[in-house]
Structures are given as C-alpha cells and as structure tokens.
Amino acid sequence: MGTELYNFISKLYPICRSITGEGTRETLRLIQKHIPLEIHEVPTGTRVLDWEVPKEWNIRDAFIKNSKGEKIVDFKNLNLHVLNYSTPVHDFINLETLKKHLYSIPEHPEWVPYRTSYYAEKWGFCISHKQLLELTEDTYEVFIDSSLTKGSLTYGELVIAGETDDEVLLSTHICHPSLCNDNLSGIAVNTFLAKELSRSDTKYTYRFVFIPATIGAITWLSQNKDQLSHIKYGLVTSLLGIDSLFTYKRSRTGNSSIDRIAERVLKKNKLACNIIDFVPYGYDERQFCSPGFNLPVGNISRVPYSQYPEYHSSADNLNFISKKGLEDSFRIIKEIIFEIEHGKKYMNLFPKGEPQLGKRGLYDSIGGRNDSQQLQMALLWVLSYSDGDYTLSDIGDLSGIETDLLNEAIHLLLTKQLIKEI
Numbered sequence: 001m002g003t004e005l006y007n008f009i010s011k012l013y014p015i016c017r018s019i020t021g022e023g024t025r026e027t028l029r030l031i032q033k034h035i036p037l038e039i040h041e042v043p044t045g046t047r048v049l050d051w052e053v054p055k056e057w058n059i060r061d062a063f064i065k066n067s068k069g070e071k072i073v074d075f076k077n078l079n080l081h082v083l084n085y086s087t088p089v090h091d092f093i094n095l096e097t098l099k100k101h102l103y104s105i106p107e108h109p110e111w112v113p114y115r116t117s118y119y120a121e122k123w124g125f126c127i128s129h130k131q132l133l134e135l136t137e138d139t140y141e142v143f144i145d146s147s148l149t150k151g152s153l154t155y156g157e158l159v160i161a162g163e164t165d166d167e168v169l170l171s172t173h174i175c176h177p178s179l180c181n182d183n184l185s186g187i188a189v190n191t192f193l194a195k196e197l198s199r200s201d202t203k204y205t206y207r208f209v210f211i212p213a214t215i216g217a218i219t220w221l222s223q224n225k226d227q228l229s230h231i232k233y234g235l236v237t238s239l240l241g242i243d244s245l246f247t248y249k250r251s252r253t254g255n256s257s258i259d260r261i262a263e264r265v266l267k268k269n270k271l272a273c274n275i276i277d278f279v280p281y282g283y284d285e286r287q288f289c290s291p292g293f294n295l296p297v298g299n300i301s302r303v304p305y306s307q308y309p310e311y312h313s314s315a316d317n318l319n320f321i322s323k324k325g326l327e328d329s330f331r332i333i334k335e336i337i338f339e340i341e342h343g344k345k346y347m348n349l350f351p352k353g354e355p356q357l358g359k360r361g362l363y364d365s366i367g368g369r370n371d372s373q374q375l376q377m378a379l380l381w382v383l384s385y386s387d388g389d390y391t392l393s394d395i396g397d398l399s400g401i402e403t404d405l406l407n408e409a410i411h412l413l414l415t416k417q418l419i420k421e422i
C-alpha cells in the first residue's frame with residue numbers, strides 16, 4: 001500500500017493546484033480513476049456562509065528573465081515559483097522593484113517557499129534566498145500568464161452508503177501545488193481508503209470530501225447545512241506522509257466518540273503520539289468545529305503543520321515523504337474506521353434515575369460471588385454510559401473493568417431488558 005500511495009502522489013505532484021482552477025479539476029479527475037468521485041462546481045460570486053466563492057485562477061506560464069534573455073526563474077521547472085493566485089503581469093523592471101515582489105526563506109537559503117495571496121490581488125515570485133542574494137542590478141522581464149475570471153470553485157465528493165444513514169466524514173484539502181506531505185499525502189490516503197471501503201459492506205455511510213482549504217470547507221458546509229446532523233464521526237486528514245510521531249487533535253468538544261477511538265487506537269499501537277486539544281487554527285476542523293456546527297470532527301496527522309522546517313517549501317517534495325510513513329498512516333486510519341464499525345454500543349432503556357436492580361433479581365443472581373462487588377460496579381458503569389455514544393471499549397477505558405466482566409454485565413442487563421444494543 002505504501003508503494004501505491006507513493007506512486008499516486010508522484011502522479012499528482014507536478015500539477016499546479018490552487019483553491020480554484022484547472023489544476024484542481026485535473027487532480028479530481030485523477031482521483032476519479034480510482035473512485036467514482038462526484039465533481040461539484042460552485043460559481044464565482046456564490047454566497048457561502050459569511051464568504052463568497054472567489055474568481056477562478058488559472059496559470060499557463062511564468063518566468064523572470066535577465067537582460068541577456070536568460071530565464072532565471074521558470075514556473076515550468078517548479079510551480080511554487082509563482083505566488084499562488086498571482087495576477088497577470090508583463091513588465092521590465094529594475095532590481096529594487098523586483099525585490100518588492102519576491103519571497104524567500106532566509107533560514108533555509110536553498111528552499112523555495114510556497115506563498116499565496118487569495119484575497120488580495122497582487123503578483124509575486126518565490127525563489128530561494130540564495131538566488132535572491134545573488135541578483136545584481138539589471139533590467140528584469142517579469143511575466144506571469146495567469147487569469148482571474150468568473151468561473152467556479154471545484155470540489156469532489158463520494159458517498160459510500162452503509163446500513164444506516166449515520167455518517168463518517170473524511171475530509172482533506174486539495175489546494176496545494178507541488179507539496180507532498182501537505183497535502184498530497186492526505187489526498188492519496190483518503191482516495192485509497194475510499195477505494196477499500198467502497199468494496200466492503202459497512203454499517204455507517206462514509207462521506208469523503210476533497211475540498212480546497214477553508215473556502216472549500218465553508219462552501220461544502222454551506223451547501224450541506226441540512227445534512228450535517230447525520231455526521232457521527234469525522235476526521236480531517238493531513239500531513240500523513242512522513243515517518244514521525246502521530247498527532248491527533250481532538251474535536252472542539254474534546255470528548256466526541258471519534259476522540260476516544262482515535263486516542264485508543266494510537267495508544268494500543270504503542271505509537272509515539274501527541275494528543276492535543278482543539279485550538280481554532282490548523283486545517284478544516286476549524287470550519288467543521290465552528291460553534292454553529294460543532295461537529296464531532298478531529299484531525300489526524302504526523303508532525304503537525306509548521307512544526308517541521310520543510311512545511312510550505314520546496315523541501316516538502318517526493319524525497320521528504322516515505323512509503324513507510326504513508327503506509328502506517330493508512331493503517332492507523334483504517335484501524336480507527338474498524339473501531340467505528342465494530343464498536344459495540346448500548347442504550348439504557350431506563351436512563352432517568354438508576355433502574356431498580358433488586359426488584360429484577362439482579363442482586364440475587366450475583367450474590368455470593370467473590371467478584372460480586374466488581375460485577376455490580378460493571379452493571380452501574382454500563383447503565384451509566386449506555387447513552388448511544390460510548391462504546392463498550394470506551395466504558396472499559398473509563399472504568400478500568402475487564403472486558404469479560406463488562407460483557408457479563410451487558411448479558412445480564414440485556415436479559416432483564418434494561419439496555420438494548422444499537
């Protein structure tokens with residue numbers, strides 16, 4: 001699987017993606033070769049929550065030439081060289097003016113940064129700091145053959161129907177150009193997860209969304225407002241390509257079922273992991289967990305964004321990610337899905353006050369046993385947490401009671417019709 005994921009990333013790597021435009025469409029069409037993704041187009045100017053779908057950006061070519069006519073920066077060699085969403089330009093300018101439009105990373109002089117300007121119209125180039133320092137007084141030809149026009153925002157969606165219409169949302173962003181960990185890794189992992197899930201019978205319905213960051217999530221939420229109550233679990237997947245510790249960022253409530261499951265899977269695998277509380281910055285969990293939606297959506301990644309130096313630079317390339325990193329990420333998310341599918345849940349049929357156990361003969365049936373006190377505790381734990389949200393494993397984790405004893409308690413409570421399996 002590591003090789004398949006890596007090969008798919010290699011195919012997607014050269015494409016110049018953005019929050020809108022042909023690169024994004026081409027990416028979605030390549031995903032369609034693996035899964036029957038539905039592609040949605042939302043026109044420029046459409047009101048989406050408090051935002052508006054922006055103009056569509058497309059780019060064909062860009063370069064900087066010196067006075068000898070030599071191309072010193074060429075978009076065709078590396079699409080990060082152009083400030084993403086640059087307005088078109090064709091001009092002859094001096095060094096001082098050029099420098100006002102250049103971006104570099106002084107701390108990593110060999111790398112080219114990835115920079116965007118979606119909501120302020122300007123043009124620019126990204127180059128290595130080393131190259132910037134080497135530029136001499138000259139007349140430079142700057143050329144960016146881009147367009148910002150009325151078009152649409154494009155996103156992909158695949159719904160895999162399960163036995164129930166309760167949903168698991170898996171979301172990843174698709175707007176970064178030639179960058180591998182952020183976020184071709186998320187695109188590849190989600191594509192192949194969808195491929196596997198579409199071949200199996202599932203209890204839950206799985207909704208995969210491939211959306212440009214922020215504006216894509218806002219657009220999708222705006223168009224699906226009435227469906228959101230079906231979402232019982234959600235994961236934003238990002239930065240899954242490197243073989244480092246895992247990071248799980250909890251949903252905003254901090255205690256959603258997905259939070260308990262993800263933490264349990266990571267701990268069970270004895271993987272180096274970092275579990276963090278929700279903070280209102282990061283990826284699209286910010287939108288899914290905004291107070292008006294407050295969905296049970298966490299974020300799973302390896303080392304989080306901005307905490308690795310290669311973040312948003314040309315060093316996040318095909319050499320930076322590894323097959324092992326991708327494969328382990330894929331396996332862990334699959335295990336989380338397995339737990340979602342197979343976690344047993346019960347509903348207390350007498351949830352208001354404790355049901356009277358004595359009159360149902362439950363105390364009689366357990367009297368005289370060495371572990372009767374423990375079994376009684378198990379009965380109380382199961383009754384207390386059988387609210388349709390906590391799984392048997394959750395109750396085991398919370399109470400510290402062994403599974404065998406919890407199962408015995410469940411058997412007794414089912415027999416006496418105090419709980420039902422859901």
Ligand code: ZN
Pocket residue numbers: 176182312
């Ligand atoms: Zn990013």
